[in-house]
Amino acid sequence: MKIQLELNGDPHYVDIEPGESLLSLVRRLGAWSVRSGCDVGDCGSCTVLLNGRPVRSCITFAAKAQGGSVTTVEALGTPQALHPLQEAFLEAGAVQCGYCTPGMVLVAYDLLTRVDDPSADHVLRAIAGNLCRCTGYRKIVEAVRLAARRKAEGRWR
């Protein structure tokens, strides 16, 4: 079966296997940032934005992306030109092993597109579905709030 989707702004018309997950598809298409941690929707590390909202790509059928747009962290910034949210993650020390980071960044991105100045508690609840085993979450919360301040200062794109 062939489907049509946009991945990080690029149009694709691709063959998918019956039952193929969106995780498998976007990795095949080169979005290496989307990584499997459990394959059953528990850990959140494979989070992508489907039509602007976070989904767990491991338990989302690739076919669901038909006609839609998928955004992964590759769309935000590059190592040479980081997005302010990614900058904030690094500054706050929110990245240790970095495996959960792309999913975490996307969930934070989604939060900050909806809420201008989230409280610490708001951030804690927003990221509760994304497991991080390295940081204890404190520095991730700091990063998201730092990014919110920068967004308020107009340093956002």
Next chain:
Amino acid sequence: MAVGTSKRSVVGHNVTKVDGPSLVCGRPKFTMDIDLSGSLVGVILPSPHAHARIKSIDTSAAESLSGVVCVLHHGNVSRIAHTTAGQGWPEPSPYDTFLFDNKVRYVGDKVAAVAANSEQVAREALRRISVEYEVLPSLLSVDAALAAGSPAIHDETDAEGIYDAAGNVAAAVDIPVGDVAAALAQAEVTVEATCEIPYSQHVPIEPHCTVAYFDEDGRLVVRTSTQVPFHVRRIVARVLELPLHRVRVVKPRIGGGFGVKQEVLLEPVAGALALRTGKAVRMVFTREEEFVSSRTRHPMKVRVALGAGKDGVLRALEMEATSNTGAYGAHALTVLSNVGSKTLPLYNKPHDLRFHGRAVYTNLPVAGAYRGYGATQGYFPLEVAMDQLAERLQIDPVELRLRNHIREGETSPIFERIGEGREGVAQIVRSCKLEECLRLGAERFGWREKRSAPRQRGPLTYGVGMACAMQGSGITGIDMGAATIMLNEDGSFRLLIGATDLGTGSDTVLAQIAAEMLGVPVEKISVYSSDTDFTPFDVGAYASSTTYVSGTAVLRAAQEVRSQVLDVAAAMLRQSRDTLEIHDGRVHGSAGKSVSLEEVGHRAAYVVDQHHIAATASCVPEESPPPFAAFFAEVCVDRETGLVRLERMLGVADCGVALHPRLAEGQVEGAMAQGVGHALFEEMVFSERGRCVNTNLLDYRIPSSTDLRSLEAILVDSYEPSGPLGAKSIAEIGINGPLPAISNAIYHAVGVRLARAPFTPGRVLRALEGKG
């Protein structure tokens, strides 16, 4: 203020993590982030039985399946005894493991492996392998394994290094110092605590994964998510009967380890499948396999008896540990030894001590290295017992620790008596700011106020508890780390290290040391690590060793490169090298003269007396300076439901000079988070047939963000004279605090001692009911 840190330009600063920009952009940096089209998929057939002999195995139906390339099992591979524990040679763990054996010893043990051209076909092939088992009595507890007449789990005759195979004892330790029985009998006050930790798993978000393939010269390359690339190379070469130089191990970024990737699990299997098929083979544990077939913390029951005077000063200290090592003895002796060696020196007042214990085989999953490595199991009862002693003597728990803890310039006989499965090495503690940790922590936490006035609101009762801990910095006289530094002709440097960054930030910290010594910013240091073909030897990331051991190697290599740079610069400036200084990327002489490192590099490479400016240095530590920490926990206990909610967790740590404070804090916070998991949630549950039943992250719950609303680490100023630029370790210590601190806080709140982790609502309710 720590000596010299104020004038450092790189260390002590929160520089950008060297791998940070690419990680936060999701660049392909992990083991599986490569094009694997054309590679075979390897999968393992797990044992359905906890204890059985394989009478026969028929793989013909699997092999006839289209797409199946190879099936391996005990009948068609060499039988070579080894350990999966990635430790220095000779490993202190018994050689009781085989690539495939004619016996299985736990549910999830390897029976066979299949390589096929898709995962679907490989899994179908597993279903078609027909195995006839002779089921043996399964020993699903330490008591069952030790009972008279129990069968031996390791009855094979070719295992080596088992303490008592017939009795199912993998390892045993008994270290008496003085006469602890007499000292306990004479003590004015004695208390005793016995605490138990169940099976728990590391849960790195990236499960174990490996790709084995051949390079253009036919050498086996193993790209793998490991903490110990050089040990992987040695063990894979041994198991596959290859010369060591025919194996290359590459560790890309890894998605968390915490000890579980100090085990060599998938690499020999993937290597064997690749060798047999001549093709690239990839293997990834599913999350279920990560629980069932990888490694766990050693479940343990530990008893502590304290004898003290009425002044609260300890006179006698006995600790007895019964460790469950599961079906194989990976890290059995060393984790057991560390239960005593990493805890008893903290309170060095008693002259009479004893540490003894056994590590017992059972037909349950295999335990291995897990952050804390025995210390976590030891501190739980030790710090609960200290809380009991404080209560008995009506001394504040913080004050009791202040009266007993080791100080700078002091020692403990334990340092010399217990090492890594052998005698240890005597050492004097040169840096210890535990008193500052205790005082600062108590002040920031509001300890005195919260302790004296517990809050209550309906069924919700609040309480506070605390605990202390120490750890080590590498393994004295055994660990070795090495580093190579080379000057490029543009004045930048390459830093090659065998050390293994598993997310800790060690690549960054080691680059900071090099940058500091060579007078350049971190951006001028290109770090390449953990590749057995291209980086110097390093034992890998374990035992809180990298900053201290590998960092010292980097410091030495940098000093040597610096000296070579000065030689060239002295000739260029026509000045004595003794007066030269390097900073800001230039070598500065007298009279305002200077040359840039680029000019030095260019001259050495192309112009005069051409030579490569480079050096390699090694470090084997002569001591293992402990980091110290104080922990404070506040809990809210619901008396009606038994639910314990963590209100606040504070850890205050002395890690010497924090070379990268934010990364160091992150280590403490992350370790404490895992400790909170131990205390409140995490336990592998087994069926009566020995099968782990909660093999996903809903049923086995690790802390999520909302479980850790207030968890914070603070570092105190300290300077370790033997460490690189004043540093010692920080990676493990934080995991030791939450179990006892939270148990003590629950006691403060509701008056019941929780001695069996995790402190689930059911256990808390039962304890409350027992209290009446």
